[in-house]
Amino acid sequence: MDAAAALYLMALEIKPKDAEISLELERILAIKNPPGAGSIGSEVLIEDIRDRYIARVVKGKTFAEVGGLWGTVNEKISVANKYGATSLTIIDTAPASIHWWQDFRARMASLNIANYNCINRDIAQIQLAEIGEPYDVVHCAGVLYHHPNPLQIMIALRQITREYLILTSAITQEVIENERGRYQVPASGVIFIPAITEAERIVLKAYWDVYTNGKPIFGLIDPAVFDVNDFAPWWWLPTATALEAMCKVVGFKVLDKGLTWDNNAMTLLLAV
Ligand SMILES: C[S@@+](CC[C@H](N)C(=O)[O-])C[C@H]1O[C@@H](n2cnc3c(N)ncnc32)[C@H](O)[C@@H]1O
Known part of the structure; x- marks a missing residue:
């Protein structure tokens, strides 16, 4: 062409x-x-694939960001605002007492964004009645693999989405091979991280160390105690194939997708 x-x-x-x-x-x-x-x-x-997908669909639509607090500047409320969203909502489970909410509000003020809603909830627990009606466009990045019940996250995201979901998750390669050994998972597989052996963790750690800039990955690079109420560890890592299947089983169609983070994450533009 x-x-x-x-x-x-x-x-066209x-x-x-x-x-x-x-x-x-x-x-x-x-x-x-x-x-x-x-x-x-x-x-x-637009360089960031997530911003690109938001820009593609958000004009004139209501928008919700799920899990946008960590890191402060990674939120997509400002992106949705820039590309013409008509209402803005952030949903995050971080306790109201920690500085993340304050930092987020300060960032909104610095960007002259005054009208937005904050909902302090675990998305997997949220009821539609709490939010009134679904959002036209929902963005969620970096949440799925931190939750002990990722399919429940997908069901909840489907429940609050009226038209489009832009979803990003870390994924696993099907074959990881390095000086520490070889780890393999089929295309249909999902790694349940609490179940990996120490020998397997060492192979996975050698792989992920290269991509994390010294930042911890609890459960994978750094040993973790798994508590089902704790969303800090990485709990699950789907392959790209499995992640796409998770989106489809809850009722989303895949409109577009792209690999990011040196193929260690996938972003999907999904439609209801
Ligand atoms: C790893 S950070 C991702 C931040 C940002 N979206 C990004 O991609 O860089 C996860 C964020 O989601 C929030 N979070 C984790 N589990 C959640 C849940 N079940 N419901 C809502 N927010 C959640 C955390 O508080 C945190 O702000």
Whole structure:
């Protein structure tokens, strides 16, 4: 496909479902539209895939961010606001007493965002009656594999989503091989981290150490005591195939997807 055809498809808002075609379109359009240029292809110039998907669907829609507090600047409320969301809600389980909520409010103030709702809840426990009606667009990154019941997270996300979910999760490679040994999981597999042996953990630790910049991964790089009420450890790691299947079994269709973090995470644009 040449650049003109690619631009024409984008103009018609025909979004390729195949991630490889998406990447090729991005490559062509990045050449055609240097950074800073405003054009019909401007969406693909957004570097963060999550922001790109938000920009694609959020204009004129209600938006909720699930699990956006940690790290403060990783929240997507400001992104949804920038791309035209009509209402903004953050749902996070972090206790009200810790500074994350304060930091989030300070960030919103610094960005001149005054109208947003805060819900301090575990998404897996939330009832639709608490929020009134589903949000048109929901974003959730970095939550699924931290929860002892990831499918319950998916069911809850489906329950609060009216149109689109943008989901990111860490994933596992199917084969991990290094100087510490070899670990293999089938494409259909999900690692239950509390069950890994010490020998397996050492192989996985050698792999993940490269990608985490010294940050802890409780349960995987760092030993953890697993308590079902504790969402700090990593509990589960699906393969890319298993993650996609988890989305589908709760009723989402996959519109687009992309691998990030050196193929250690996947972001999916899902539709109800
Ligand atoms: C690993 S951080 C991810 C932060 C950010 N979304 C990112 O991708 O960098 C997980 C965040 O989700 C919140 N969280 C964890 N489990 C949750 C749950 N069950 N319901 C709602 N929020 C949750 C945590 O408090 C934290 O703010």
